[in-house]
Amino acid sequence: MLLICHHDSVLKPHSLTEILFPSRCFGCRALGPNICSQCRVLWNPHLYRSTLDSMHVYSAVLYSPVAKRIILSAKENGIKSADDLIINALSHSLHLLLRDFELGILVPAPSRKSSNRKRGRDFLSEITHAIAKSESLDCMDLLVHTRKIKDQSELNAHERSTNIYQALAIDRNKLPALGVETDVILVDDLITTGATLLEARRALEVRGIRVIAAITACLSPPLR
Numbered sequence: 001m002l003l004i005c006h007h008d009s010v011l012k013p014h015s016l017t018e019i020l021f022p023s024r025c026f027g028c029r030a031l032g033p034n035i036c037s038q039c040r041v042l043w044n045p046h047l048y049r050s051t052l053d054s055m056h057v058y059s060a061v062l063y064s065p066v067a068k069r070i071i072l073s074a075k076e077n078g079i080k081s082a083d084d085l086i087i088n089a090l091s092h093s094l095h096l097l098l099r100d101f102e103l104g105i106l107v108p109a110p111s112r113k114s115s116n117r118k119r120g121r122d123f124l125s126e127i128t129h130a131i132a133k134s135e136s137l138d139c140m141d142l143l144v145h146t147r148k149i150k151d152q153s154e155l156n157a158h159e160r161s162t163n164i165y166q167a168l169a170i171d172r173n174k175l176p177a178l179g180v181e182t183d184v185i186l187v188d189d190l191i192t193t194g195a196t197l198l199e200a201r202r203a204l205e206v207r208g209i210r211v212i213a214a215i216t217a218c219l220s221p222p223l224r
């Protein structure tokens with residue numbers, strides 16, 4: 001079916017999509033731009049520094065219902081402009097980290113295979129590679145899961161650390177590409193209990209790789 005209007009003979013597909021699916025803020029669902037000004041304020045990057053068993057973690061945004069929906073829009077719905085907000089927050093954390101520490105290879109926390117299948121992409125890996133490219137840093141997907149784990153979002157602090165403990169390892173295929181001394185910066189979208197980042201560090205350090213520090217886009221108050 002073609003839509004005819006006065007000036008153009010055919011509406012562009014782009015405008016047709018907008019008529020059928022008007023855009024909404026992915027923070028609060030209000031009609032209008034992809035991110036409204038009120039939600040944008042909640043995503044305005046700051047500096048939150050935390051320490052996990054002597055590992056420094058730099059985060060940019062406090063986790064909130066708005067932040068949760070922004071992350072889900074990127075992760076589960078693949079919305080490009082939500083990706084950009086997360087890239088923006090992570091780059092901010094990275095810049096602040098690099099004021100205090102030296103450069104390292106960016107290493108994303110690995111996603112579960114089942115999540116990647118559902119999403120049709122490895123969300124955090126894509127985001128981390130995009131940041132590495134714009135910052136002219138190296139990036140390697142060094143870590144893999146060695147067994148199945150549950151979705152961490154449903155678990156409390158104790159369950160999370162049991163769930164992830166010794167569940168990560170270095171991808172053997174990547175070992176030949178590593179130098180003698182490798183220093184890395186860990187990357188994740190959200191830090192809650194820190195269980196994933198601590199397990200990632202353990203898996204890297206048993207192979208002699210040094211974790212300089214970690215960056216996340218969001219910081220959530222710790223669970224009990």
Ligand SMILES: [Zn+2]
Pocket residue numbers: 025026027028029030035036037038039040
């Ligand atoms: Zn909004």
